[in-house]
Amino acid sequence: MAIERKRECKGLSPQLLRTSTSIDRLFVKVGCEALACNLAMFSQLLPHGGISFGALSLFLVGAVWIWFTAKRQGLEKVANAGRIPPTFPSVFPLLGSLPIAYLFNPKGFVLDKKNFFQSRHPTRVRILHQEFYIVRGPENVKALFKGSWACTSIPFVKFALGHAFGLPTRALSLFDKDDSGGNHVPHPDSTVEARNRIDYRVHESLVRFLEGKGLPPFWNRFADNITQRLHTLRGRIGSDWAYHPDLMKLIGDEATVSILNALCGPYFLALNPDFLDSFWNFDRNLQTYLQGIPWFLAPRAYADREKALNAVKAWQQHARDHFTESAIDADGDDPYWGCSFFRERHKMFLEMDGFDYAAIASQDFGAIWAARNSVTATSWAIFDIYRDPELLASVRAEVDSCRIDTANENTPVKFDIERLFRLPVLQAVYAETLRLRMHFYIIRMPDRVDMKIRDWVIPRRKVIVTPTTVAHMDSEAWNNERPLDQFWIGRFLKYPPTNTCEASKSQDNAPMFSTKDVEGSWIPYGGGPRQCPGRHFAKRQILLTTVLIVSLFDIEILREGLNAKEDFSLNGFGGGVSHSAGKIPVRIRRRQEGQARD
Numbered sequence: 001m002a003i004e005r006k007r008e009c010k011g012l013s014p015q016l017l018r019t020s021t022s023i024d025r026l027f028v029k030v031g032c033e034a035l036a037c038n039l040a041m042f043s044q045l046l047p048h049g050g051i052s053f054g055a056l057s058l059f060l061v062g063a064v065w066i067w068f069t070a071k072r073q074g075l076e077k078v079a080n081a082g083r084i085p086p087t088f089p090s091v092f093p094l095l096g097s098l099p100i101a102y103l104f105n106p107k108g109f110v111l112d113k114k115n116f117f118q119s120r121h122p123t124r125v126r127i128l129h130q131e132f133y134i135v136r137g138p139e140n141v142k143a144l145f146k147g148s149w150a151c152t153s154i155p156f157v158k159f160a161l162g163h164a165f166g167l168p169t170r171a172l173s174l175f176d177k178d179d180s181g182g183n184h185v186p187h188p189d190s191t192v193e194a195r196n197r198i199d200y201r202v203h204e205s206l207v208r209f210l211e212g213k214g215l216p217p218f219w220n221r222f223a224d225n226i227t228q229r230l231h232t233l234r235g236r237i238g239s240d241w242a243y244h245p246d247l248m249k250l251i252g253d254e255a256t257v258s259i260l261n262a263l264c265g266p267y268f269l270a271l272n273p274d275f276l277d278s279f280w281n282f283d284r285n286l287q288t289y290l291q292g293i294p295w296f297l298a299p300r301a302y303a304d305r306e307k308a309l310n311a312v313k314a315w316q317q318h319a320r321d322h323f324t325e326s327a328i329d330a331d332g333d334d335p336y337w338g339c340s341f342f343r344e345r346h347k348m349f350l351e352m353d354g355f356d357y358a359a360i361a362s363q364d365f366g367a368i369w370a371a372r373n374s375v376t377a378t379s380w381a382i383f384d385i386y387r388d389p390e391l392l393a394s395v396r397a398e399v400d401s402c403r404i405d406t407a408n409e410n411t412p413v414k415f416d417i418e419r420l421f422r423l424p425v426l427q428a429v430y431a432e433t434l435r436l437r438m439h440f441y442i443i444r445m446p447d448r449v450d451m452k453i454r455d456w457v458i459p460r461r462k463v464i465v466t467p468t469t470v471a472h473m474d475s476e477a478w479n480n481e482r483p484l485d486q487f488w489i490g491r492f493l494k495y496p497p498t499n500t501c502e503a504s505k506s507q508d509n510a511p512m513f514s515t516k517d518v519e520g521s522w523i524p525y526g527g528g529p530r531q532c533p534g535r536h537f538a539k540r541q542i543l544l545t546t547v548l549i550v551s552l553f554d555i556e557i558l559r560e561g562l563n564a565k566e567d568f569s570l571n572g573f574g575g576g577v578s579h580s581a582g583k584i585p586v587r588i589r590r591r592q593e594g595q596a597r598d
């Protein structure tokens with residue numbers, strides 16, 4: 001039977017197969033047919049009486065490759081039987097699955113069907129002495145999020161705060177001591193004092209702010225601010241086309257200023273008018289800090305971080321010097337600290353060991369920076385709408401139906417906000433923007449117990465990685481009517497049937513928006529207890545800013561910007577919603593009279 005199987009090896013004579021060695025028969029026996037074929041091919045290449053160098057090299061390359069393929073096949077078999085995820089095979093055992101190709105094309109690497117990010121089942125990956133587990137596929141991802149209660153974020157938060165946000169060592173050491181877990185009630189064997197429960201206290205204050213009573217005042221201030229700003233911009237721009245060198249910067253700056261004003265109050269930017277530059281330069285250099293590149297190799301990157309941190313420190317010193325209780329308004333916020341979130345957590349951090357003003361500035365800069373995804377997503381949504389005149393017309397038709405007429409031209413435009421946030425085409429633009437543009441590695445680590453992911457068990461204290469890009473580009477999970485690397489809102493819309501009696505009776509042919517069918521595949525905000533707490537604000541922020549722009553402005557993307565690409569370089573990929581690789585030049589003018597209800 002083994003010989004019969006070997007006959008399938010193309011190009012090998014029966015005689016050659018009969019003379020193959022006992023080693024290749026052994027491989028045939030264990031099911032590694034390909035390697036057996038290769039060994040047989042090798043004997044055919046041998047000249048009588050010696051081995052040519054070319055033949056030997058060819059053999060070695062072929063043997064390594066086929067061994068690798070055979071191991072992969074074996075992996076699939078083990079995968080169906082076992083419970084501990086198998087290790088992804090590596091060509092060079094000491095190096096593990098060293099992702100050299102990642103350095104040159106990280107997005108291409110994670111989407112390459114042959115490598116570990118695409119494994120169908122949870123898989124262990126070893127790179128040098130490091131190891132982690134990859135989890136992908138909607139059902140596995142749903143199970144991962146469901147089981148995330150058993151995970152700790154402490155090592156990753158500590159890493160990000162220390163490397164990127166410059167949190168001093170004394171404050172960082174608190175993360176190592178916090179063994180109390182993420183729940184309200186600390187682990188019974190934890191010895192950390194309640195005031196030093198940094199992970200739980202920080203997370204609880206974030207949730208109270210962004211998912212609780214802190215959200216409405218923050219949101220209302222943002223909505224007023226962006227409406228006023230874009231109304232003023234409309235006044236400045238006028239009805240003749242004006243050139244702007246970069247749509248992403250134009251939209252990004254407006255949205256960032258309004259978010260900062262709403263978050264930190266009016267003094268933040270008044271005291272630090274150049275903050276936007278250092279903020280975005282910091283953002284572009286994130287990987288430099290995370291990779292631990294020393295300052296003398298990237299002095300400008302570190303100077304930008306210093307400037308951004310100094311801005312936060314200056315704002316907080318001003319708040320400490322000027323704030324009085326009487327400045328607190330009915331919502332609990334005040335103009336010096338902005339949201340009560342910052343004021344309250346300032347007190348909270350000062351209660352903790354190792355925290356001083358510099359440490360608080362690092363923490364708060366991290367919280368401010370977290371809004372960056374929302375801003376970049378807004379710019380992409382607006383880009384994709386104006387790039388497609390048909391889509392622009394659909395969005396405008398929907399949005400105009402939610403406009404509340406204001407008495408005159410000089411009063412800022414108003415909308416029925418709740419209706420606005422239920423518009424199907426608009427929501428589909430938002431969801432498709434995040435599907436296409438959000439590139440992030442969601443990270444989990446089960447802490448005290450092993451983690452069950454369907455039939456698999458991932459041992460405790462092991463890192464689990466789920467790339468959003470893999471989920472968002474999964475051809476088995478998504479509607480492929482248009483290529484997955486193209487922006488297409490149809491992926492999130494369902495249309496009522498067109499030629500049935502029921503449909504003809506129905507007046508309402510509007511599509512329905514839903515993300516239900518792509519649960520576990522649309523994961524821009526992560527999932528489970530530690531999913532993004534800013535998602536409610538982010539959706540509203542992206543929708544309102546987009547709606548204001550399409551209502552107030554005509555924008556023509558100039559030819560060189562029409563096919564703008566995302567920055568998928570090593571420094572640009574994987575940190576969240578992408579930046580564009582280059583500038584996107586546009587012409588902009590006030591939306592022409594009479595078009596408001598086209």
Ligand code: HEM
Binds near residue numbers: 528532538
């Ligand atoms: C489109 C916009 C946004 C996207 C795609 C996004 C995405 C994410 C993701 C993937 C995470 C990690 C979640 C996980 O591990 O499961 C996260 C965490 C976080 N996000 Fe967002 N985010 C967005 C907007 C915002 C905004 C506007 C804010 C604040 C105003 C914010 C604040 C945060 C914070 C504070 C965390 C860390 C939470 C923690 O440590 O527990 N995000 N975000």
